[in-house]
Amino acid sequence: MDQQIIQLFIxxxxxxxxxxxxxxxxxxxxxxxxxxxxLPDLVLSPRNTEEISEILKICNEYKIPIxxxxxxxxxxxxxxxxxxxxxxxxxxxNQIIDFDKENLTITVQPGMITADICNFVEKxxxxxxxxxxxxxxxxxGGNVSENSGGLRGLKYGVTKDYVKGLTAVLPNGEIIKxxxxxxxxxxxxxxxxxxxxxxxxxxxxxxxxxxLIPLPKYKMTSIAYFQSLEEAAKTVSAIIAHKIIPxxxxxxxxxxxxxxxxxxxxxxxxxxxxxxxxxxxxxxxQVEQDIKLMTEIAVKHGATFSKIANDESEAEQLKxxxxxxxxxxxxxxxxxxxxxxxxxxxxxAEMVRRIDEIAEKYQLTIATFGHAxxxxxxPTCLTDVRDQEEIKRxxxxxxxxxxxxxxxxxxxxxxxxxxxxxxxxxxWKVGEAGIQLMKGLKAAFDPNNIMNPxxxxxxxxxxxVVLQHV
Amino acid sequence: xxxxxxxxxxxxxxxxxxxxxxxxxCGFCLSSCPTYxxxxxxxxxxPRGRIALMKAxxxxxxxxxxxxxxSFNLCLGCRACEPAxxxxxxxxxxxxxxxxxxxxxxxxxxxxxxxxxxTFNHLFANKKxxxxxxxxxxxxxxxxxxxxxRKIGFLNLFPPFMxxxxxxxPDVPKKVEHLKPIKTSTTKVAFFTGCLMDSLFKEIxxxxxxxxxxLGAEVEVPANQQCCGALHAHSGELQKxxxxxxxxxxxxxxxxxxxxVNNAGGCGAFLSEYEKxxxxxxxxxxxxxxxxxxxxxxxSLLVKLGIIDxxxxxxxxxxxxxxxxxxxxxxxxxxxxxxxxxxxxxxLPGLQYEEMTKADSCCGSAGIYNLLQPEMAGKIxxxxxxxxxxxxxxxxxxxxxxxxxxxxxxxxxxGLTSTIQAVHIVELIYEQLKQESKNIxxxxxxxx
Numbered sequence: 001m002d003q004q005i006i007q008l009f010i011x012x013x014x015x016x017x018x019x020x021x022x023x024x025x026x027x028x029x030x031x032x033x034x035x036x037x038x039l040p041d042l043v044l045s046p047r048n049t050e051e052i053s054e055i056l057k058i059c060n061e062y063k064i065p066i067x068x069x070x071x072x073x074x075x076x077x078x079x080x081x082x083x084x085x086x087x088x089x090x091x092x093x094n095q096i097i098d099f100d101k102e103n104l105t106i107t108v109q110p111g112m113i114t115a116d117i118c119n120f121v122e123k124x125x126x127x128x129x130x131x132x133x134x135x136x137x138x139x140x141g142g143n144v145s146e147n148s149g150g151l152r153g154l155k156y157g158v159t160k161d162y163v164k165g166l167t168a169v170l171p172n173g174e175i176i177k178x179x180x181x182x183x184x185x186x187x188x189x190x191x192x193x194x195x196x197x198x199x200x201x202x203x204x205x206x207x208x209x210x211x212l213i214p215l216p217k218y219k220m221t222s223i224a225y226f227q228s229l230e231e232a233a234k235t236v237s238a239i240i241a242h243k244i245i246p247x248x249x250x251x252x253x254x255x256x257x258x259x260x261x262x263x264x265x266x267x268x269x270x271x272x273x274x275x276x277x278x279x280x281x282x283x284x285x286q287v288e289q290d291i292k293l294m295t296e297i298a299v300k301h302g303a304t305f306s307k308i309a310n311d312e313s314e315a316e317q318l319k320x321x322x323x324x325x326x327x328x329x330x331x332x333x334x335x336x337x338x339x340x341x342x343x344x345x346x347x348x349a350e351m352v353r354r355i356d357e358i359a360e361k362y363q364l365t366i367a368t369f370g371h372a373x374x375x376x377x378x379p380t381c382l383t384d385v386r387d388q389e390e391i392k393r394x395x396x397x398x399x400x401x402x403x404x405x406x407x408x409x410x411x412x413x414x415x416x417x418x419x420x421x422x423x424x425x426x427x428w429k430v431g432e433a434g435i436q437l438m439k440g441l442k443a444a445f446d447p448n449n450i451m452n453p454x455x456x457x458x459x460x461x462x463x464x465v466v467l468q469h470v
Numbered sequence: 471x472x473x474x475x476x477x478x479x480x481x482x483x484x485x486x487x488x489x490x491x492x493x494x495x496c497g498f499c500l501s502s503c504p505t506y507x508x509x510x511x512x513x514x515x516x517p518r519g520r521i522a523l524m525k526a527x528x529x530x531x532x533x534x535x536x537x538x539x540x541s542f543n544l545c546l547g548c549r550a551c552e553p554a555x556x557x558x559x560x561x562x563x564x565x566x567x568x569x570x571x572x573x574x575x576x577x578x579x580x581x582x583x584x585x586x587x588x589t590f591n592h593l594f595a596n597k598k599x600x601x602x603x604x605x606x607x608x609x610x611x612x613x614x615x616x617x618x619x620r621k622i623g624f625l626n627l628f629p630p631f632m633x634x635x636x637x638x639x640p641d642v643p644k645k646v647e648h649l650k651p652i653k654t655s656t657t658k659v660a661f662f663t664g665c666l667m668d669s670l671f672k673e674i675x676x677x678x679x680x681x682x683x684x685l686g687a688e689v690e691v692p693a694n695q696q697c698c699g700a701l702h703a704h705s706g707e708l709q710k711x712x713x714x715x716x717x718x719x720x721x722x723x724x725x726x727x728x729x730x731v732n733n734a735g736g737c738g739a740f741l742s743e744y745e746k747x748x749x750x751x752x753x754x755x756x757x758x759x760x761x762x763x764x765x766x767x768x769x770s771l772l773v774k775l776g777i778i779d780x781x782x783x784x785x786x787x788x789x790x791x792x793x794x795x796x797x798x799x800x801x802x803x804x805x806x807x808x809x810x811x812x813x814x815x816x817x818l819p820g821l822q823y824e825e826m827t828k829a830d831s832c833c834g835s836a837g838i839y840n841l842l843q844p845e846m847a848g849k850i851x852x853x854x855x856x857x858x859x860x861x862x863x864x865x866x867x868x869x870x871x872x873x874x875x876x877x878x879x880x881x882x883x884x885g886l887t888s889t890i891q892a893v894h895i896v897e898l899i900y901e902q903l904k905q906e907s908k909n910i911x912x913x914x915x916x917x918x
Contacts, residue, residue, distance in 0.1 A: 021537030027519035091511040327496040327556030334491035
């Protein structure tokens, strides 16, 4: 980057908030997505919305790409600066701006860690439900930009269901405020909803107002083991059919259980094919009743063992076991490529079966875990980037998984976002007209294409695989 | 050949690619890393960032320069990232290999050189030298010169942190009174004395022996034992460290010993890894395996020998004396020992135990890190002292000489010497038992 332009940025944020050493540029060249890496030209740590506005004006004038980045735990290469330019950090913008107990909202800066928000409001008997697995390190800004889900999505929904208002800086430097603390607000287009999940491609979000709900009084967690994936999957469908909506209904297959147990050493059974984790919250009677009923349904569908967690710490261990699944699986092979295909919850058994068939067809190791209750599975390919031939098969297998998910009425990504990784497949889901409309929206916000370019929209859409009947 | 290419080749030679590929960059380590937290969340100063840098240098993706070197230098080696890592990345091994790779190619900067020269080639290379140095320190303390030099400000010539460390030097050791065994046992224990513990903290070592004997076990101090080699390995002198490992597994190789005990967390971690470091060496692999399998830290040994039952025989009483525990990083993160010291402290008569916030995070001592990276070490210590003040204990209890000195330095820096005392866990157990058995009439004093 031109030294004169760098000086302009230094003038805005101060020398100590500009990173440009070899080590610093390399350290911001990746996120949690395997096989994607690119060096930025500069890394900036602004201190407030106004500084971000000044930064964007310069980027817009000189057409410099800019990528907002939280903790870099993205799983779709959404924060890899694949066209260079600026990485925008929020490490100085991680404070609570307003905590409103009368309107039950909290307004925070985007750099705040998600788990810190949860812990803060829970002390006041309030609840912020979205809990992506990475919540201990992920920032709320990242969650909002990706519209992250989590373990509690089944009952409580995802990030977008809690974002009430935003402050954002447009690429031309103008500052907008959307929504607010209101329960009802139909003044014009719902720009809040448009910005949530826009993956940093439209504007830079600088303040977030979140809706809070009362903290449920009780919660209980239980597990059940199965000797087949089908049985576990059918249990999930049966639970929903019984009109129980648990907080959490998570699924782990054998490979995942093995890997997680290796890390946590908490005595999970490793001689089973699948495991379900249930959690319910609410008033004591309802919680007990639901947990009991879910356990009965599990046993009826073939569960060989079920157990209710003794206390909160045991329950927390079980949920942690699920949260670390992806990272723990990476013990098995050098490279872990994770997918996020999601189907209607009624199709979960079918999806699990089809993933198994695909793994066999391409002779790959695919472990599956995920939010079974909301149809959001995470088939994870365990492979080695150094083996070109195998990687080719991985790519074919993943394409087929997308195709199957779509054919079952599902989507290519449930909660991780499109990023760079899934951009070539977006058209499969939204169609050509859908892509054109989205591109039109992008151009209206960002005519110079400086905001996280190269994400969501691919240069070229992948040719759709023709499925032979298996 | 360009220096960059030489570095790349050294990384290829020393760093195991498979270990690097274990990292899938999920970032779960970030919040556990003290240098990440104390650098305004700079990814460059995180385990994930450092592993990415190791790989980038190894693959020739970026050029070696001072910023890359700084990232590696700033790592404490506390290994808090290991228990946080679901993928099981062996970060400790990776940073050791990295430092070895750098050391082979690059001459170290002067301060490092001086400190390293003094510590490795003089103090830790040879026990006699260390004892002589300690005698000098003792003379300096006894003669009153200490007071004088402190006043004159001779130490202003050194980085500010060294001044604090100087204040933290332990007092001249007193003779340790013997304890009467409360029971008999057939257990035989070999004591790994450690260099710092055996010189600067001789009194703690003597008390260690007394506590083991109190519980009926027999203690032997095998001759020919050497420095554990941890400080060498952590600074890129892995081969020297392994040299010491060989001498030690020989010195302790006897069927008579049930346990090999140590009272320094930093030594204990490296001692437990002898097995790993020597497993390809046909002459030593078996001996190293035996050595590592018998290894135990002092708190775990005391618990095994039944100290808790003994402590429970003392009547419980309210006490305003509060003790808190600061984990030794290596004892916790490598040897996974954190419950036993707390268990003992909770049951120790005459005091109340209170857990401190983030007791499991590094105090900034990290071997000789506080001498090499005074600025970062100072920031980390300041945060630690904030948590200490929340508890406001009478005792901060530690399990490692480095932590002990660092906590003493912290107390002195904060002007808290009149209210808070840093102690090694062995000292506190010894003194409390001595005191309490005297205080309570029905108990015979346990002194001989």
